[in-house]
Amino acid sequence: MGSKLWYGIGLLASIAAGAGSAAAADLAVKALPPGVAPAYLSDWAGFYIGIHGGGGWATTTFDLQDFFVNAKPSGGLVGGHAGYNWQYGSVVAGLEVDFDGADIKQTDANAFRQKTDELASARTRLGYVFFPNLLAYGTAGAAWGHFEITDTLGEFAPVATNQFGWTAGVGLEYKLIDHFILRAEYLHYDFGKTTIGGVDNVKETIDTVRGGLSYKF
DSSP states (O other), X not given: OTHHHHHXXXXXXXXXXXXXXXXXXXXXXXXXXXXXXXXXXOOOOEEEEEEEEEEEEEEEEESSOSSOOOBOOEXXXXXXXEEEEEEEXXXXXXXXXXEEEEEEEEEOTTSEEEEEEEEEEEEEEEEEEEETTEEEEEEEEEEEEEEEEEETTSSSOOEEEEEEEEEEEEEEEEEEETTEEEEEEEEEEEEEEEEETTTEEEEEEEEEEEEEEEEEO
16 A cells, blocks of 8 residues: 555654643643633534545456456545434544445456446544644545446456455544534555456555534434
8 A cells, every 4th residue: 555554654653642631631631721711622522423435446357367467546436425423522432334336447458347336334533633623634444345347349248356455544524614614534445366257356545535524413
C-alpha cells in the first residue's frame, strides 16, 4: 500500500500526540476565572447514516497470466454508510459499515474486461476533535469486493468471484450545522488471492477517495 498507508499511520500518531495537549487544555479550563465559560465541544456521539461518492484505482495480478494479464483498472463509485460514535472528551471512537456500487474497470491486453462492481466494509474508527466542528480519524476493518472478467470478443462466458480481505484509511469530518456532517475519506483495500474461473488466482488492491454527507440523529 506504500506511502499512502504510512501517511495514515502518521496521522494516527499525531492524533495520539494531541491527546497530551488536550490534557493540558483541560487543566487550563479548570483554572479559568469564575464566570468564564470553557470552549464549546461539539457532540459527535450517536447514530448516523449517509451517502458518499468518489473514485478508485486498482492493481490486479494473476499467477499464471495464460488467459488473464495484470492490469490497473480505475473508475467511479457511489454508495452509503451507517455507523455509531462514542465520545470521550476530544476522543471519538466508533463502528461503521458501508457499501459501494463501483465501476472500476479496464480492458486488458487479451481483450478481457476486468471490473470490480461492488465494495463493502465493516470498520472501527478512532478520531480526535481538533476544533469543535472538525474531526480527524483513522479507520480499519474487514472488506469484501465483487470482481468479474468479461471477454469483450464474446468467445468465453463471463467469470466472477467474491474477494475478502481488509481495509484501512484516514478521513476528516466537518459538522456544517446540527445533524449534517461533511466528510472526505481515503481507503486502501487489500484482497488475498482468489481463484477466478477455476484456472487462475487473482490478487487485487484498490485505493479509493470519497466525499460524503452524513445525518447524525
